Amino acid sequence: MFESRYRSHHDSGRALKDILEPYIESKRLTKKDFEEVMDSYPKNDKRVLYVHTPYCDKLCTFCNLNRKLLQNGMEQYTNYIVSEFERIGKTEYIKSKPFDALYFGGGTPTTYSESEMDKLLNSLTKNLKYSEDYEFTFETTLHNLTDEKLKIMQNYGVNRLSIGIQTFSDRGRKLLNRTYDQKEILKRLNHLRDIFDGHMCIDIIYAYPDQTEEEVINDAKLTCEVMADSASFYSLMIQPGSALASMIENGKFKFERTNEWEINLHNKFLENINNNYEILELSKIRRKNRDRYRYITLRYDNADTFPVGIGAGGNVANMGVFNMSPEMQFYSYTDEISKKYNKILGHMQYAKYDLKYFENEISEYSMDLLEKRLKEYVKNDYAFEDENKYVLTNEGLFWGNNIAVDLLGLIIKNEFEFNK
Numbered sequence: 001m002f003e004s005r006y007r008s009h010h011d012s013g014r015a016l017k018d019i020l021e022p023y024i025e026s027k028r029l030t031k032k033d034f035e036e037v038m039d040s041y042p043k044n045d046k047r048v049l050y051v052h053t054p055y056c057d058k059l060c061t062f063c064n065l066n067r068k069l070l071q072n073g074m075e076q077y078t079n080y081i082v083s084e085f086e087r088i089g090k091t092e093y094i095k096s097k098p099f100d101a102l103y104f105g106g107g108t109p110t111t112y113s114e115s116e117m118d119k120l121l122n123s124l125t126k127n128l129k130y131s132e133d134y135e136f137t138f139e140t141t142l143h144n145l146t147d148e149k150l151k152i153m154q155n156y157g158v159n160r161l162s163i164g165i166q167t168f169s170d171r172g173r174k175l176l177n178r179t180y181d182q183k184e185i186l187k188r189l190n191h192l193r194d195i196f197d198g199h200m201c202i203d204i205i206y207a208y209p210d211q212t213e214e215e216v217i218n219d220a221k222l223t224c225e226v227m228a229d230s231a232s233f234y235s236l237m238i239q240p241g242s243a244l245a246s247m248i249e250n251g252k253f254k255f256e257r258t259n260e261w262e263i264n265l266h267n268k269f270l271e272n273i274n275n276n277y278e279i280l281e282l283s284k285i286r287r288k289n290r291d292r293y294r295y296i297t298l299r300y301d302n303a304d305t306f307p308v309g310i311g312a313g314g315n316v317a318n319m320g321v322f323n324m325s326p327e328m329q330f331y332s333y334t335d336e337i338s339k340k341y342n343k344i345l346g347h348m349q350y351a352k353y354d355l356k357y358f359e360n361e362i363s364e365y366s367m368d369l370l371e372k373r374l375k376e377y378v379k380n381d382y383a384f385e386d387e388n389k390y391v392l393t394n395e396g397l398f399w400g401n402n403i404a405v406d407l408l409g410l411i412i413k414n415e416f417e418f419n420k
């Protein structure tokens with residue numbers, strides 16, 4: 001049904017933006033507008049904090065995220081983030097309410113030294129509050145996560161690790177330029193299970209060059225064996241500017257993949273996950289009753305995301321905020337229409353179309369169109385009916401972001417063109 005695939009929520013988010021473009025007004029806002037929001041903010045919304053660390057001590061071949069190779073230590077950046085916590089800690093917005101989820105992402109936020117990490121987290125807890133039921137995540141990679149750093153993180157309340165594993169295959173790890181072989185990662189993950197009380201979540205990438213069925217099956221089995229609390233499984237995106245993209249452009253190796261090859265690896269991964277796991281969203285499985293994934297679920301529900309650090313973006317009240325550098329931020333207006341449909345796109349990530357949910361969001365005529373199209377997906381084996389819900393099959397999960405964009409296109413066109 002589809003030719004090219006939207007591989008992630010970012011891809012479908014961009015497609016949604018294009019669909020909405022004719023119907024919304026885009027506006028640049030200023031630092032003054034932002035400061036006004038920070039000084040007079042309604043106190044009842046859910047909120048999450050995102051802190052970006054744009055450094056890694058080693059670069060992976062597939063990655064073009066907002067990160068640089070660490071050259072001169074992290075002292076200067078630590079001091080900058082500490083000064084940001086102190087500055088924002090004085091505002092009404094920050095003082096008025098605790099954060100429900102905190103997320104240190106990157107790059108790799110465990111590249112700080114132990115003393116820098118202590119300084120950073122000490123300043124965080126002095127200047128910002130967390131709610132009672134908070135979730136506090138650190139992204140990390142095993143080779144720079146020492147026991148001492150973990151102890152410091154736990155002392156300041158970190159209760160969730162998002163660990164980039166990518167693959168357990170030694171061949172795959174070399175290709176992706178990851179540190180350690182399978183034996184060493186298993187040893188370290190098992191050790192972490194023993195000393196860390198929080199949730200241990202991992203990232204897996206599939207459909208990398210020449211990946212075999214055996215490799216993906218092994219990744220699924222070992223994910224269960226180390227009892228990961230959740231695992232994201234993204235198919236490799238060849239990112240412009242990444243080392244892998246250059247290797248392919250320069251003809252160092254050939255990489256021509258077909259949808260059939262990719263779907264097969266995707267399905268093999270899911271088929272080899274044991275019964276202790278369930279689908280959490282399009283590209284994520286969770287050990288039952290474990291990872292709560294509050295940072296993302298709150299964001300899907302339109303919670304504010306307060307961004308700190310260079311390269312961090314978020315949204316505060318009706319403003320989009322992006323920190324380009326310490327001196328330069330961009331502010332934009334987020335209209336109610338975009339909020340509404342982004343929230344629906346967020347809901348669609350859960351891989352279940354619950355008609356009751358949509359009845360409250362869209363018109364009756366759009367409901368008819370939605371149901372008709374969902375029935376077509378059932379006919380094509382992308383979904384099955386379960387009472388009032390349409391649940392995606394493994395094929396449906398693979399094409400899940402395309403299905404979401406297709407359905408949103410249908411709904412939005414109908415709501416704006418026919419209901420005028």
Ligand SMILES: C[S@@+](CC[C@H](N)C(=O)[O-])C[C@H]1O[C@@H](n2cnc3c(N)ncnc32)[C@H](O)[C@@H]1O
Pocket residue numbers: 056062063064065105106107108139140141142162163164165166203204205234235236237238239
């Ligand atoms: C910031 S990184 C995770 C933490 C840490 N930096 C690490 O790699 O160990 C975010 C995750 O995005 C995924 N990712 C990044 N680039 C990707 C790509 N080109 N294709 C698929 N997934 C990608 C990886 O699974 C990666 O773990």
Ligand code: SF4
Pocket residue numbers: 055056058059060063064065067106107108141164
């Ligand atoms: S995947 Fe993680 S460790 Fe690798 S370069 Fe990207 S951010 Fe750094």
